[in-house]
Amino acid sequence: MKTKKGYTLRPLGQEYILVAEGLDVADATRMISMNATAAFLWEEVEGRDFDEQTLVDLLIDNWNVSPETAKKDIAALLKSWRKAEVIVD
Amino acid sequence: MRKEYEVAGHRFAVVMPDNEVAWNSMGSYKPFEVEGVSDCIFTAELIEAMPDITEKKRVTVSCAGSDQARIELYEYKDEWLMELAPTMNAPVRAYLITDKAFKNARFRMLGSIWFSLNTVMMLMFAFATARKNTLLMHASVTVKDGKGYLFLGKSGTGKSTHSQLWINNIEGCELLNDDNPVLRVGDDGVVRVYGSPWSGKTPCYRNLNVPVGAIVSLRQAKVNKIYRQSMPESYASVYVSFSGYRFIKEMAEGLHITNAMVVSTVPCYMLDCLPNAEAAFLCYQTVSK
Structure with a gap:
């Protein structure tokens, strides 16, 4: 899968918000808020091909989480990214 | 004639001929008029003839609804050109050409003075203040x-x-x-x-x-x-x-x-x-x- 083009990650309070700033985005009002972990993962995979395992590995390598927790967290994260339509499979 | 106005602490200037009837449509600007000449965030000058814009390149169109203003944005030489219409399907009523810093603008009105003038000023104001906490x-x-x-x-x-x-x-x-x-x-x-x-x-x-x-x-x-x-x-x-x-x-x-x-x-x-x-x-x- 891949992140969609035209989105920019911006800081908002203690968290982040991913906003549509490209000319090629169909719905310019679409946005999704992210915590620091999700924002880190987004930046890591932005613009390149990745799969669920890429994110799980990144999470395990950078945060002190068990593989089981990582799998569960990434599944939830991908669900929210798909719902917000900011990634394509 | 040049007149300066201050809105939200930002000063801007409008330049039109002395006898231009559009001055009569600027009653709403009166409370914001300021004396003298000083640093302005932008200057908008009325022009009577358009430059040759055949080389314009379309960038995007925005329109929030069928009864909302339509703004077509083009790149023209190294400036922005905007063609403005009062509704989605109405003909173009005003042209706005601005440098990319949104400091110096020229505009031409084909009619609908109230719409044209206010749309030009609002766009310039919004763009010129975008990096000024406004x-x-x-x-x-x-x-x-x-x-x-x-x-x-x-x-x-x-x-x-x-x-x-x-x-x-x-x-x-x-x-x-x-x-x-x-x-x-x-x-x-x-x-x-x-x-x-x-x-x-x-x-x-x-x-x-x-x-x-x-x-x-x-x-x-x-x-x-x-x-x-x-x-x-x-x-x-x-x-x-x-x-x-x-x-x-x-x-x-x-x-x-x-x-x-x-x-x-x-x-x-x-x-x-x-x-x-x-x-x-x-x-x-x-x-x-």
Whole structure:
């Protein structure tokens, strides 16, 4: 899968918000808020091909989480990214 | 003739021939007129003939609805060219050519002077202030006890109606602006709301400003209900209530910084409401705490 083009990650309070700033985005009002972990993962995979395992590995390598927790967290994260339509499979 | 105006502390200049009839359509700017010549964030000069624009390259078109203004953006040489029409399918009524710093603009009007003049000035004002902690909003603002309350919502939601409900039912309320107030974050961190020469269909052009008490997004509903928005929700509500070209990186950055500062400072609410007095009381009692 891949992140969609035209989105920019911006800081908002203690968290982040991913906003549509490209000319090629169909719905310019679409946005999704992210915590620091999700924002880190987004930046890591932005613009390149990745799969669920890429994110799980990144999470395990950078945060002190068990593989089981990582799998569960990434599944939830991908669900929210798909719902917000900011990634394509 | 050159005249200067100051809106939300930002000075700009309009240049037109002395005998130009369009000066007569600028009554709403009178309260904002300032003496003398000084540094302006932009200068807009009326031109009688267009340069040859056959080489223009289309960038994007924006139009929020069939009865809303249509703005076609082109790149022309190393400047921006905007072709403006009052509705989605209307013919072009005005041209605006500006340098990419939004400092020097030329415009031509083919008719609909009121629409053309105000659209040109509002666009230039919004773009020239995008990096100056300023947002030209789409909102109705009512003042109560020295604080401004902004009502946001899509066209036709009832922003003006809600302001009128406060004014008619809550003592000591007055209208500051009914369509296009300006938000500005001061050097002291205080978010203030300013009147402007642009107020939609309601002639309310007040050169006044007050600190913002709250920002309330309105949604039509069958039952009155209000809740405080989370920070991302607040950000999104404000985000859709001002415009700017976000594909221009510097502009997107400036608008984001102001948007984030506003929602970090000012409490934002969502009000599901009927057009009745009870909605105004519920809103006022909640947001004025």
